[in-house]
Amino acid sequence: MTRDEIFAKVVEIVKPYVKNEDALAAVADDTNILEDLKVNSARLVDIILNFEDEFDIEVEDEDADAVNTVGDAVALIQEKLS
Amino acid sequence: MLVGNDVVDLNDPENRPGALHARFDARVFSPAEREALNAFVPDSASRHELRWTLWAAKESAYKVAKKLDPAVRFLPRDFEVGRIAEGRAVVLHKTGPFDVWVDRTDEWVHAVASFSAASAASTTRPVSGDVECLKALGADASRTVRELAREAVGRWMRLPPGQVQIAAAGRIPVALWRNQRMPVDLSLSHHGRFVAWAWGECAIPADQRGFLAA
Numbered sequence: 001m002t003r004d005e006i007f008a009k010v011v012e013i014v015k016p017y018v019k020n021e022d023a024l025a026a027v028a029d030d031t032n033i034l035e036d037l038k039v040n041s042a043r044l045v046d047i048i049l050n051f052e053d054e055f056d057i058e059v060e061d062e063d064a065d066a067v068n069t070v071g072d073a074v075a076l077i078q079e080k081l082s
Numbered sequence: 083m084l085v086g087n088d089v090v091d092l093n094d095p096e097n098r099p100g101a102l103h104a105r106f107d108a109r110v111f112s113p114a115e116r117e118a119l120n121a122f123v124p125d126s127a128s129r130h131e132l133r134w135t136l137w138a139a140k141e142s143a144y145k146v147a148k149k150l151d152p153a154v155r156f157l158p159r160d161f162e163v164g165r166i167a168e169g170r171a172v173v174l175h176k177t178g179p180f181d182v183w184v185d186r187t188d189e190w191v192h193a194v195a196s197f198s199a200a201s202a203a204s205t206t207r208p209v210s211g212d213v214e215c216l217k218a219l220g221a222d223a224s225r226t227v228r229e230l231a232r233e234a235v236g237r238w239m240r241l242p243p244g245q246v247q248i249a250a251a252g253r254i255p256v257a258l259w260r261n262q263r264m265p266v267d268l269s270l271s272h273h274g275r276f277v278a279w280a281w282g283e284c285a286i287p288a289d290q291r292g293f294l295a296a
Contacts, residue, residue, distance in 0.1 A: 040096065041141065041156075042096075045103070045106055046103040046106060048109075049105050049106065049109060061109075061159065061160075062155070062157065065157055066155075
């Protein structure tokens with residue numbers, strides 16, 4: 001899976017929880033999931049679990065806590081898949 | 083006294099039992115907390131309320147822990163709710179324990195955590211705070227909660243309206259008067275239709291009273 005494919009999938013997973021559509025329209029690696037996209041912190045748990053399901057990976061709590069931006073998520077998933 | 087607070091809108095569609103990932107509880111709650119949840123029928127209102135009460139208690143304690151040690155991370159199972167009774171809870175963590183006051187209505191749950199020896203021993207609430215419903219759908223919750231907290235802190239300090247400012251030191255809100263930090267520790271929260279704030283009296287060292295935005 002290419003980085004662009006992972007990025008697109010991450011955005012697709014995050015999208016249902018986004019409260020700031022303008023930030024989503026301009027989503028980039030440095031887009032902060034909680035602060036820019038206004039995703040609720042409890043929903044970030046669901047998002048991480050969806051990453052696990054969609055990419056067939058396991059994300060430890062410590063790794064999950066380090067996911068602040070869309071780019072962080074893509075990098076984590078890339079690392080888990082490699 | 084350091085303070086953290088968290089409000090959860092119990093009727094937010096995203097929080098409904100069917101909307102959560104099937105492994106949400108296992109990811110967030112300790113075995114003892116899951117046992118408490120399992121005492122209720124799945125998808126029952128009681129289980130729903132307890133789930134979000136536990137969550138709010140953990141989040142509020144995390145906010146205090148982060149003030150004590152900026153390196154603290156929010157690993158939900160590491161913030162274990164030791165007990166909840168009569169509107170009070172204790173959250174256990176390596177940086178704690180944290181004393182938590184819990185208010186709950188049919189619409190929201192609000193947890194206010196604090197850390198101090200005086201708080202743990204106190205039978206009266208040593209912190210102030212409140213919950214308000216947003217007046218308009220789509221209102222800017224962050225701005226609204228800052229405004230309400232500003233007014234409330236101003237009233238409490240008997241200052242003329244408009245003289246208190248709420249700024250951010252990193253991601254932590256601080257109350258200012260004439261560009262000096264006020265002797266309060268402040269916490270803001272919003273979720274769904276609700277905003278909430280809490281603060282406690284807190285001595286600010288003289289060398290930290292001047293405010294420089296981070």
